[in-house]
């Protein structure tokens with residue numbers, strides 16, 4: 424038995440059947456080249472008879488792949504049409520790919536009720552269509568649509584369809600769990616049955632309607648399949664296709680099989696994120712291996728163990744799939760969470776215990792530090808006496824006036840050293856005005872602060888029952904030089920919460936740039 428599993432990607436065809444995905448020709452070319460770089464063996468480009476974009480894609484993609492074989496997808500010939508006259512088969516030939524993937528019915532119900540065929544006609548359609556493409560020197564992969572459901576109702580007929588495909592000259596027969604309703608033990612059993620029925624190598628094409636597409640694909644490999652079809656990030660119609668970003672590392676790291684360009688597994692996360700970006704979809708944070716949370720630890724007990732042995736709560740090394748470990752600090756943290764992140768803390772000091780308690784108390788008041796690491800860092804460094812006071816806030820005022828247009832204005836009074844600074848800011852809203860006024864005032868002494876830019880601002884109402892008097896959490900993301908600063912503020916007053924988050928972002932920027940506070944000397948520029 425070969426140890427190598429052929430990776431067959433259908434993101435560009437079955438993946439685009441997912442609601443919300445519409446790839447341009449250029450998008451498809453980019454994804455195809457990426458899959459090629461990662462060593463996928465087959466890239467299914469689309470259905471050339473389906474739409475002008477797919478036709479155009481095949482014209483352009485032909486010369487772009489160096490390793491992967493480009494495959495054109497389509498159905499067996501239509502009922503009552505000669506193969507040489509069938510528009511779909513002709514379009515496949517016109518695509519000029521080295522490989523054609525034909526799907527045909529392998530269930531009695533589908534052949535008779537959906538296509539309205541006699542069982543014999545269906546077998547002939549499958550055999551003749553494959554034969555026709557083989558005569559034109561194409562490698563032919565036969566996707567046996569509804570194979571597992573077909574087996575459950577009439578196993579003899581399902582196997583007859585496979586034999587017809589073999590007789591037609593198919594080089595691969597791919598068993599499809601088209602409705603995604605099968606269970607892993609059924610998949611293994613029917614793959615083993617198919618192996619005994621035909622000598623053509625087998626593949627698996629699983630859908631995720633029962634949440635089992637990955638498990639079913641691996642179950643098929645156990646049963647003897649040597650090709651796995653799937654998509655990047657599991658994109659596909661309804662609940663999606665088998666996720667190759669999960670299957671590939673499992674095959675290589677857990678099942679000891681060879682697949683793809685294995686060195687590239689270390690960049691798997693990049694593959695997943697790039698395809699998500701091109702498809703204009705948010706990456707799934709909880710995706711196995713490649714999700715943002717896949718190696719993120721929050722619970723104190725887990726972090727305590729991971730500090731000793733990462734494998735205590737990690738099934739593979741994060742680096743093996745292009746990830747890194749992240750430890751969150753929150754109300755569920757123990758001392759280990761802080762010690763992992765802040766190497767300057769002394770494990771035996773009371774400060775660490777006190778900090779853990781402070782975080783728990785602040786989170787009980789509505790703060791959330793896991794997405795505000797800059798506020799967290801300030802909390803720690805302030806407790807160690809490492810963050811000087813750069814300025815004092817005397818007062819601020821913000822107003823919104825409806826005139827010809829909405830006008831937001833803020834006045835900020837601050838004290839730096841012995842000097843008072845008063846500045847007015849105008850902006851898109853009161854928070855923006857406060858930000859403008861504060862930075863105007865500060866930049867007179869700390870010009871470096873002009874480089875701080877507010878990039879994102881989010882508000883979360885924490886206790887909706889109190890209506891407008893509810894507690895709100897404000898989260899701010901700013902950019903400063905190459906750094907992203909994420910801070911948090913909490914109050915019943917949205918301006919007060921925003922102000923806290925703004926002040927933290929300013930303090931953080933001054934502190935990371937080693938700015939000397941004005942009252943400590945003339946020099947207020949970074950050292």
Ligand SMILES: CC(=O)SCCNC(=O)CCNC(=O)[C@H](O)C(C)(C)COP(=O)(O)OP(=O)(O)OC[C@H]1O[C@@H](n2cnc3c(N)ncnc32)[C@H](O)[C@@H]1OP(=O)(O)O
Nearest residue numbers: 470472473474498499500501502526527528537538568601
């Ligand atoms: C399981 C899968 O994911 S298979 C892939 C499904 N993907 C797609 O359908 C996306 C691309 N599809 C398309 O662009 C269009 O459906 C086309 C161009 C292929 C066909 O469009 P139309 O000719 O208008 O047919 P329509 O989509 O309404 O119906 C499907 C036709 O395919 C026929 N068909 C379905 N499966 C097969 C098969 N395995 N072999 C032969 N014909 C088939 C049906 O009988 C039906 O033809 P009929 O109307 O003469 O009965």
Ligand SMILES: CC(=O)C(=O)O
Nearest residue numbers: 526566568569599601
């Ligand atoms: C061929 C295919 O896409 C399926 O059966 O799901």
